[in-house]
Amino acid sequence: MVFRSDSLAMKLVKGTACSILLAGALSALPASAEEPIEELKREVEGLKQENQEIKRRMEAFEAEDEETKHGLSILTRLVEVSGYADAEYSFTDRDGEDSGFRLRHLSLFFTKEIQKEWKLFTEVEFEDAPRIESERSTDEVKSSQGTIFIEQMYIEYHPRLDWDLRLGRFLTPAGIWSIYHYPPYVTTQTSPIIYKVIFPEVSDGIQLRNSFTLKDSALDTQVYLANGSGNSGNGDRNESKGAGARINADLLAGLSTGLSWYREEDNGGVLRNSYGAHLLYARSAFRIQAEYQARTNAPDSSPDFVDSGWYAQAEYDMGKWTLAARYDWYDPSSEADNDLWVRYTGAINYHFAHNVTGKIEFNRNEFDDSSEDAYSQGIMAIAVAIGDL
Numbered sequence: 001m002v003f004r005s006d007s008l009a010m011k012l013v014k015g016t017a018c019s020i021l022l023a024g025a026l027s028a029l030p031a032s033a034e035e036p037i038e039e040l041k042r043e044v045e046g047l048k049q050e051n052q053e054i055k056r057r058m059e060a061f062e063a064e065d066e067e068t069k070h071g072l073s074i075l076t077r078l079v080e081v082s083g084y085a086d087a088e089y090s091f092t093d094r095d096g097e098d099s100g101f102r103l104r105h106l107s108l109f110f111t112k113e114i115q116k117e118w119k120l121f122t123e124v125e126f127e128d129a130p131r132i133e134s135e136r137s138t139d140e141v142k143s144s145q146g147t148i149f150i151e152q153m154y155i156e157y158h159p160r161l162d163w164d165l166r167l168g169r170f171l172t173p174a175g176i177w178s179i180y181h182y183p184p185y186v187t188t189q190t191s192p193i194i195y196k197v198i199f200p201e202v203s204d205g206i207q208l209r210n211s212f213t214l215k216d217s218a219l220d221t222q223v224y225l226a227n228g229s230g231n232s233g234n235g236d237r238n239e240s241k242g243a244g245a246r247i248n249a250d251l252l253a254g255l256s257t258g259l260s261w262y263r264e265e266d267n268g269g270v271l272r273n274s275y276g277a278h279l280l281y282a283r284s285a286f287r288i289q290a291e292y293q294a295r296t297n298a299p300d301s302s303p304d305f306v307d308s309g310w311y312a313q314a315e316y317d318m319g320k321w322t323l324a325a326r327y328d329w330y331d332p333s334s335e336a337d338n339d340l341w342v343r344y345t346g347a348i349n350y351h352f353a354h355n356v357t358g359k360i361e362f363n364r365n366e367f368d369d370s371s372e373d374a375y376s377q378g379i380m381a382i383a384v385a386i387g388d389l
Contacts, residue, residue: 193329292309
């Protein structure tokens, strides 16, 4: 039970006043009124006891209030926690795959403003409800399920709003989906085919971001140097370093476009150059976004080839409902004639709240390669956001 301090104080004042008035009345009564006097004495004694109880409650409340204030002051000095989670049921007619429930993501973001100009940010992703067990006597892994992934972890120096410097692991700045892909805020559970293929998902290194205005257009730029794909957070497995850049320009109201570039020599000695272009247009309830990406690959012992792909996605909001459609196209190699992969996606979202979204999605996958059978997939999911992403 919670007591308000103002109501307790009023009770204490009223009780004290009544005690004083009753005491005064008793002193003015004649001696012949003994029975009423005894009754009044008992009432006064009862009021005194009630006042003592009210006083005790007020002291306890004040102590509890001080403890709450102390606890809140500690929380304000702790790390800010946010994130997202999603669970789904997927059904498919693809050979070798079964329909079933999936605990897809639990991602937790930890943000700490260390000082005015310094920040630490970490994103830890738990995918497919990971579980790891080991043998007690040898510590060898007995069984493991799911994935635990440090998707981001960087120290940021941000002396001004228009630029900052990040050191650590960050999402590779490329296009749109690589940066804005969180399940509560995208319409599909399935990502475009080219995502995490042409450009690496994450980069370990250093990134400089700068924003400025040029001829009434807002420009956001990022340049970065990284170990390259295929390396763990422990370091680089070759002397070559990857380098990349991204620029995005807000040209008109609701229209933005940009370019991305990345170059690396991977651990197998393959020189890769990735290029991308993206476009985002939003007007009222309608949005369309599209990306094209291509990568040149130069292996030492085989002919050079190019893999490329693109997607276009349209969305329309109707109150709490969102309708979406996407076309995906990916060619794994310019040297082959029959390896094209095409996907058609349709989705319906219902926004129970701004951070709770229900999804129904259908995908149709088709292949030029005769060894790959076309298949369909349906997904029903709920995605929730915790705090600000």
